[in-house]
Each structure stands twice: as structure tokens, then as C-alpha cells.
Amino acid sequence: MRRIPGSMGWPIIGESLSFIKEFSSPSGIYSFMNKRQQRYGKVFKTSVLGRFTVFMTGREASRILLSGKDGMVSLNLFYTGQQVLGPTSLLQTTGEEHKRLRRLIGEPLSLDALKNYFMFVNALAVDTLNGWLGRTVLVLEEASTFTLKVIGNMIMSLEPHGEEQEKFRANFKLISSSFASLPFKIPGTSFYRGLEARNRMYSMLDEIISKRRNGGDLRFDFLQSLLQKHTKEAEMDKEDEEKLTDKQLKDNVLTLLVAGHDTTTAALTWLIMFLGENPDVLQNLREEHMDIQSRYGETGLTWAEVNNMPYTIKVINETLRRATILPWFSRKAAQDFKIDGLEIKKGWSVNLDVVSIHHDPEVFPDPEKFDPSRFDKPLKSLSFLGFGSGPRMCPGINLAKLEICIFIHHLVCKYKWRPLQNDNAVQPTLVRMPKNKYPIVVEPL
Numbered sequence: 147m148r149r150i151p152g153s154m155g156w157p158i159i160g161e162s163l164s165f166i167k168e169f170s171s172p173s174g175i176y177s178f179m180n181k182r183q184q185r186y187g188k189v190f191k192t193s194v195l196g197r198f199t200v201f202m203t204g205r206e207a208s209r210i211l212l213s214g215k216d217g218m219v220s221l222n223l224f225y226t227g228q229q230v231l232g233p234t235s236l237l238q239t240t241g242e243e244h245k246r247l248r249r250l251i252g253e254p255l256s257l258d259a260l261k262n263y264f265m266f267v268n269a270l271a272v273d274t275l276n277g278w279l280g281r282t283v284l285v286l287e288e289a290s291t292f293t294l295k296v297i298g299n300m301i302m303s304l305e306p307h308g309e310e311q312e313k314f315r316a317n318f319k320l321i322s323s324s325f326a327s328l329p330f331k332i333p334g335t336s337f338y339r340g341l342e343a344r345n346r347m348y349s350m351l352d353e354i355i356s357k358r359r360n361g362g363d364l365r366f367d368f369l370q371s372l373l374q375k376h377t378k379e380a381e382m383d384k385e386d387e388e389k390l391t392d393k394q395l396k397d398n399v400l401t402l403l404v405a406g407h408d409t410t411t412a413a414l415t416w417l418i419m420f421l422g423e424n425p426d427v428l429q430n431l432r433e434e435h436m437d438i439q440s441r442y443g444e445t446g447l448t449w450a451e452v453n454n455m456p457y458t459i460k461v462i463n464e465t466l467r468r469a470t471i472l473p474w475f476s477r478k479a480a481q482d483f484k485i486d487g488l489e490i491k492k493g494w495s496v497n498l499d500v501v502s503i504h505h506d507p508e509v510f511p512d513p514e515k516f517d518p519s520r521f522d523k524p525l526k527s528l529s530f531l532g533f534g535s536g537p538r539m540c541p542g543i544n545l546a547k548l549e550i551c552i553f554i555h556h557l558v559c560k561y562k563w564r565p566l567q568n569d570n571a572v573q574p575t576l577v578r579m580p581k582n583k584y585p586i587v588v589e590p591l
């Protein structure tokens with residue numbers, strides 16, 4: 147049996163201190179993995195946050211860790227994430243319960259259901275971009291506001307402006323930053339503030355749910371579609387596949403917000419940044435969109451056009467490859483098993499290094515180059531994991547693509563832009579985002 151190289155650091159605390167420290171370094175949490183890979187190779191062991199941890203990469207590891215075969219692994223959330231999201235979150239369930247939740251959640255996120263939100267997303271993108279002229283624009287801030295308004299409206303018909311939206315945004319920001327915080331439940335800490343904000347968000351949802359139950363407010367949104375299948379815990383018939391308790395409903399609404407917001411924000415921001423750095427790609431993309439615009443003329447973008455943007459989809463994929471906004475996917479071993487002849491023990495945290503997969507020169511020659519034509523032909527399975535793979539593959543893929551396609555369409559048809567700073571540093575968050583928020587100024591085309 148091969149031994150896994152690496153250092154377990156200090157007794158009890160292991161290498162947790164350097165793990166936490168690397169979060170705030172210019173290349174963010176990825177540098178923890180990168181430094182050890184240079185010392186030990188692509189597969190190494192360590193001990194972080196109280197757990198024996200292994201990092202690995204390659205097809206065999208992807209196949210075993212992502213297929214979720216025979217309940218070998220479960221998703222491995224930080225303690226803070228587990229506490230904030232609650233035990234019935236999709237991210238904390240496994241096996242049949244996970245499948246059932248995915249099915250329920252998947253329906254309102256299907257292309258068919260998303261069609262209902264097209265007009266809202268389109269109008270919001272136009273409105274957001276109208277406010278960009280004549281000032282410094284922090285693309286990350288704008289992308290964050292845009293994607294939060296989309297998901298708030300989709301989930302619970304929240305209006306894009308007004309007091310409710312402000313409260314929702316303030317609570318969400320606290321929740322989001324508590325994920326990468328230290329796990330101290332002491333008043334004043336990020337974690338504590340995140341939990342309080344979660345409770346306020348749940349009260350807001352309770353109010354909306356009770357209004358809807360009393361027939362006072364009928365909407366066609368995600369919450370409504372789940373409420374129709376939903377019943378109170380006491381009435382829950384265990385045989386009924388379609389029912390969710392209030393707790394399950396709230397935990398999973400929050401899960402979608404958390405899983406869908408930072409990821410889409412980061413993707414949209416990196417994409418605009420890569421376009422700024424690659425004028426040829428921008429030119430090709432603009433041609434696709436000008437052509438679309440010339441077809442629809444005065445009537446405005448249509449649903450059919452949004453679903454026919456082949457070059458844009460390649461640009462999105464190349465963005466997710468090049469930026470790899472989730473640098474690794476984390477799993478917990480639910481039993482002993484082997485990967486590439488290495489023994490993995492039950493309870494270990496096993497992390498798939500996706501950065502190395504996305505920068506494998508055999509699959510992606512000159513991997514640092516931003517080149518959407520890499521996606522001209524289908525790739526071998528498991529070589530591109532922008533939205534993951536297997537039973538935990540992203541259920542929000544259609545929504546994310548819809549938001550990005552619409553926003554990019556209006557951006558490239560309306561403006562050219564210039565960055566005000568060049569800085570490669572990333573934020574101290576789990577999802578990789580540019581630290582300077584990509585400041586730009588725009589001019590009409």
C-alpha cells in the first residue's frame with residue numbers, strides 16, 4: 147500500500163492555523179493546497195479543523211468521489227456551514243433523502259419553469275446596466291446585487307427595490323460571510339452574526355409562508371411551487387414523497403440562496419474580466435450578440451434567442467475552467483475505500499483538486515490561456531467540472547446560464563469598458579472572487 151505524503155502539523159490543531167492564514171493571502175485559500183502540492187506532489191495529507199484531510203486529483207479520484215456510488219462519501223461542509231444551513235439542507239442529506247430533495251428542488255429550476263422569470267431577469271439586467279454610465283463601476287458589487295435580486299424574486303417574489311429587499315440583502319450578506327468565519331458562537335463574531343441573520347431570514351420566510359397559507363397572497367414562484375406540495379409536520383404522511391416540513395422548506399430555500407449567489411456573482415465578474423483581457427474573444431462574442439440584436443430589432447430579447455447563444459456558452463465554460471471558482475470539492479468518507487491504490491479511511495475529509503483537473507495540459511493545452519474554442523468539441527467526461535458531475539452536480543446550472551447570458555447580451559451590445567486597476571488578488575472567501583471587485587468605467591459603443 148502506498149503511503150500518502152504530507153505533514154499533520156501540530157498535535158490537535160494540525161495545520162489549521164496556516165489553513166486559516168492562507169484565506170487572506172493574495173491567491174486566497176487555493177494557496178494552501180498549491181504550496182503543499184509543490185512540496186509533496188498532487189496527492190498529500192494534512193490535518194485541518196480537527197479532521198484528517200487528503201487532497202487528490204485525476205480521473206480515478208473524480209470518478210469515485212463524484213459518483214457517490216454505494217454511499218461511499220457525503221458532502222463535507224465546514225462546521226459553520228452545517229450550523230447556518232440546518233440539518234435538513236440538501237447539502238447535508240445523503241442517499242434517498244438527497245434524491246427526493248433534488249427532485250423537488252429540480253422542478254422549479256428546470257428550463258420550463260425558468261421561462262416564467264425571463265422577463266424579470268431581462269428587465270433587471272437592462273435597468274442595472276443603465277446605471278453604469280458616468281461613474282466607476284465595481285463589477286462584483288453590481289453582479290452581486292443583480293444575482294441576489296434575481297434569486298430573491300424567483301424564490302419568493304421579492305420586489306427588486308424597497309425596504310424588504312434591503313433587509314433581505316443585509317441578512318444575506320451576514321449569512322454569507324459567516325461561512326468562512328471561525329466557529330465561535332460568541333456575540334460579536336461573524337459566525338454569531340450569521341446565525342442571527344439566518345434567524346431573521348427564517349422569520350421573514352415564516353411570515354410569507356403564513357400569508358400564503360391563509361390565501362392572502364398567491365404568487366407563482368419557487369416557494370409557492372414547494373408550498374403546494376407541502377404540509378405541516380404533524381400532518382406529514384411518511385409515505386408521501388412530495389411533502390416538506392416548514393423546516394425543510396426554509397433550510398432548502400436558504401441553501402439555494404447560499405449555493406447560487408456567490409457562485410453566479412463570481413462567474414459573471416470573472417467572465418467580464420476575462421473579456422476585458424481578451425479583445426479577440428470579446429469581438430467574437432459581440433458578433434454573436436449583435437447578430438441576435440439585429441434579428442429581434444425593437445421587440446427586445448426573446449426566450450428563444452437566450453437559448454441559442456452557442457459562443458456565449460463556450461465563454462461561460464472557459465470562464466469556469468480558467469477561474470475554477472470552487473477550487474476543490476470536499477467529501478467525507480462514509481466507509482474505507484481505495485483511490486489509485488491509496489487507502490482512504492472512514493471519516494477522513496477527501497478533497498478533489500479541481501484546479502489541477504481544469505489546468506491539465508493534456509486536455510487543455512496552454513492552460514493559462516483564455517480560449518473558449520477549447521469547448522468546440524465535446525470533452526472527455528470528468529475533464530471539465532465547472533458545474534460538478536454526478537448526483538451532486540449543480541441543480542442551478544440553467545438559472546446561472548440564463549442570468550449570465552442575458553446580462554452579457556446587454557453589456558456587450560451597449561458598452562465598451564476599461565479596467566481601472568490590474569490586480570490578481572482574490573477575496574478571503576470559499577468562492578474565488580477578485581479582491582478589487584474589478585473596477586471599470588464604461589462608454590457607449
Ligand code: HEM
Nearest residue numbers: 402405406409410413475532533534538540541542545546
Ligand atoms: C455559475 C454559477 C454556478 C456555479 C459555477 C456552480 C457550481 C456548482 C458546483 C461545482 C457544484 C458541485 C459541488 C460539489 O460537487 O461539491 C454545485 C452544487 C450546487 N449548486 Fe451550483 N453553481 C452555480 C450556480 C448555482 C445556482 C444559481 C444555484 C441555485 C439557485 C445553485 C445551487 C447548487 C446546489 C443546491 C448545489 C448542491 C447540490 C447537491 O449537493 O446535490 N448553484 N454548484
